[in-house]
Amino acid sequence: MPCVRPCQIPGSSRVAAAATGPEPGAAYNLRHESNCELALSAPGIVVAGLRKRYGTVLALDGMSFSVRPGQVTGFVGPNGAGKSTTMRVILGLDAVEEGTALIGGLPYRGLRHPLHHVGSLLDAAAPHPGRSGRNHLLWLAHSQGLDVRRVDRVIEQAGLAPAARRKAGGYSLGMRQRLGIAAALLGDPPVVLLDEPFNGMDPDGIVWMRGLLRSLASEGRAVLVSSHLMGEMQHTADHLVVAGRGRAIADASVAELIAAASRGNGATLEDVYLRLTREAVEFRTGTSTEDRK
Amino acid sequence: MRPALHAEWTKARTVAGPLWLLLGTIAATVALSAGAVSVARCPCGDMAEVSLIGVDLGQALVVILAVLVIAGEYGTGMIRTTLTAMPHRSTVLAAKAAVLTGIVAAAGTVAVLGSLLAGRLILPGHVQPLTDGPTLRTALAAILYLTLIALLGLGVATAVRDSATSIGTVLGLLYVFPVLSQTIGDQHWQRLLQRITPMPDHLGVTAAWAGAALLSGALLLHLRDA
Known part of the structure; x- marks a missing residue:
C-alpha cells in the first residue's frame, strides 16, 4: 500500500507536523515505506489553524476541525461565519495566509486526479447551461x-x-x-464535501439526500455537509462543527451537544445552535456590519 | 496533461458555441475576401493579399471563441469545478491553449484556402496557386496569425475573467490601434503605433502580444483565488 507523506507547512497541524518524518522541508511525495500509520491515521479531512483575510474582513480566524471517516459531519453557522471559505480552502481554490487543510494527509493541490480522493459539491459552481x-x-x-x-x-x-x-x-x-x-x-472518493446540498430540493429530494448521506458514511466515507437546516442536521449528522467568526466555536457529536444543552428539558439541535451562535450573530448584526462595508 | 487535454476537448465539442463560431469565422473570412476581390480594380498584379483581407473580419469571431473558452467558465462559476478537477492551474491553461490552437488552426486553414479559392474563381489568373512561394507564405502567415490572435484572447480573458471586458479589450487592440495610427498627427507616434499593432504581416509582434497575454494570464491564474 503506498504511504503518503504530507509536506511540511509552517503552522501546520499536529498531525501534519508529526507525519513529516525525518526530512523536514522535503516536498510531499508518494513512496512505499513501513511507517504508514501516520498517514493512515489521518484519513478524512484535517483543517488546522486556517487564517484568511479579505481586505479588512477576517474571514477565517484559526478555523480548526477534523472530519472522520464513517461519519456525517455537519458544518453549520451563520452566514459569513466562514463555512464556504473553509470549503474552498480545503478544495485548493482559495489560498490562506496561515494554516493547513489536508485530505488523507495531503494538501488538495498535491492530489493527482483529485476526484478519486475527494468529491465535492459547491454552491457557486454551476455547469454550462448549454451542455x-x-x-x-x-x-x-x-x-x-x-x-x-x-x-x-x-x-x-x-x-x-x-x-x-x-x-x-x-x-x-x-x-x-x-x-x-x-x-x-x-x-x-473516500471523502465527500457538500456545500448546502439540501438547497432547492423538494421533499422527495430531501429524503433521498438524507439516505444518500447516511449510506455514504456507512460505507466508511468521511462526509462533510454544510447546511442551515438544523432539523435536517439533527437527523442526518453524527458530528457537528459550528462555525462563528471564522473559527469553530463547537466541535462535538450531535448527541453530546443536545445532551449538554437540554438537561432533561428536550432541547433540539436548533436551540443548541441558536444559543451557541448568539454571540457570533450579535457581533455581526451590531455596529460592525456597517463598519465592514 | 493528457487527461486535461481530453477534458478540454470534450468541453469544446459538447456545446454548440465553439462550432458555430468556427463556422462563422470561415464564412466571414471567405465572404469578405470574395467581396474585396470582386470590387478590386484590375490589372492589379498578385491578389493573394487582397483575397485574404477577410481575415480582418474572421479574427473578431476567433477572439470571441477564445475569450469564451475561459471567461465563459468564470461567468457560470464552472471554473471552480474545473479547478477542483484539475488543481494544477498551468496545466488547465495549457490544455485550453492547445485545444484552442488546434481548432482555430483547422478552421483558419479552411477559411484561408476558401478565400484563395474564391479569389481564383472571381479573378482567374490574378491569384497565384498555393504552389507559388509567396502565396503559400501569405496563406501560412494568415493561419498562424489567427491562432496567435486566439491565444491573445485566451490570455487576456484569463487575466480579466469577464467575457465582455476581454472581448472589448482585444477587439480594441485589433481595430482601434490601426485607426488611431491613421488619425494621429505626429509621425513618430504614427510609426510606433503601426509597428506594435498585431497584423498578419507582423507575426513577431502578434506573437509577442499573445505571449505576454498568456504569461500574465497564467501568473494571475496561479496567484488569485478561484
Whole structure:
C-alpha cells in the first residue's frame, strides 16, 4: 500500500507536523515505506489553524476541525461565519495566509486526479447551461482518466437519468444539485464535501439526500455537509462543527451537544445552535456590519 | 496533461458555441475576401493579399471563441469545478491553449484556402496557386496569425475573467490601434503605433502580444483565488 507523506507547512497541524518524518522541508511525495500509520491515521479531512483575510474582513480566524471517516459531519453557522471559505480552502481554490487543510494527509493541490480522493459539491459552481448533464459529467470523467461507464453509473446513483441528456440550463435547482452529487461521486472518493446540498430540493429530494448521506458514511466515507437546516442536521449528522467568526466555536457529536444543552428539558439541535451562535450573530448584526462595508 | 487535454476537448465539442463560431469565422473570412476581390480594380498584379483581407473580419469571431473558452467558465462559476478537477492551474491553461490552437488552426486553414479559392474563381489568373512561394507564405502567415490572435484572447480573458471586458479589450487592440495610427498627427507616434499593432504581416509582434497575454494570464491564474 503506498504511504503518503504530507509536506511540511509552517503552522501546520499536529498531525501534519508529526507525519513529516525525518526530512523536514522535503516536498510531499508518494513512496512505499513501513511507517504508514501516520498517514493512515489521518484519513478524512484535517483543517488546522486556517487564517484568511479579505481586505479588512477576517474571514477565517484559526478555523480548526477534523472530519472522520464513517461519519456525517455537519458544518453549520451563520452566514459569513466562514463555512464556504473553509470549503474552498480545503478544495485548493482559495489560498490562506496561515494554516493547513489536508485530505488523507495531503494538501488538495498535491492530489493527482483529485476526484478519486475527494468529491465535492459547491454552491457557486454551476455547469454550462448549454451542455447536457451527461456531457458535463463526461468532461469531468475525462479529466480524471475515467470513461463513460462511470458517468452512466453515477447518473443512475444520483437519480438523474430522466434529465441526463437535457441541457443543464433547463434544470431545476433540485436537478442541478443531483448533477452536482453525481459529479461528487464520479471518482468513488473516500471523502465527500457538500456545500448546502439540501438547497432547492423538494421533499422527495430531501429524503433521498438524507439516505444518500447516511449510506455514504456507512460505507466508511468521511462526509462533510454544510447546511442551515438544523432539523435536517439533527437527523442526518453524527458530528457537528459550528462555525462563528471564522473559527469553530463547537466541535462535538450531535448527541453530546443536545445532551449538554437540554438537561432533561428536550432541547433540539436548533436551540443548541441558536444559543451557541448568539454571540457570533450579535457581533455581526451590531455596529460592525456597517463598519465592514 | 493528457487527461486535461481530453477534458478540454470534450468541453469544446459538447456545446454548440465553439462550432458555430468556427463556422462563422470561415464564412466571414471567405465572404469578405470574395467581396474585396470582386470590387478590386484590375490589372492589379498578385491578389493573394487582397483575397485574404477577410481575415480582418474572421479574427473578431476567433477572439470571441477564445475569450469564451475561459471567461465563459468564470461567468457560470464552472471554473471552480474545473479547478477542483484539475488543481494544477498551468496545466488547465495549457490544455485550453492547445485545444484552442488546434481548432482555430483547422478552421483558419479552411477559411484561408476558401478565400484563395474564391479569389481564383472571381479573378482567374490574378491569384497565384498555393504552389507559388509567396502565396503559400501569405496563406501560412494568415493561419498562424489567427491562432496567435486566439491565444491573445485566451490570455487576456484569463487575466480579466469577464467575457465582455476581454472581448472589448482585444477587439480594441485589433481595430482601434490601426485607426488611431491613421488619425494621429505626429509621425513618430504614427510609426510606433503601426509597428506594435498585431497584423498578419507582423507575426513577431502578434506573437509577442499573445505571449505576454498568456504569461500574465497564467501568473494571475496561479496567484488569485478561484
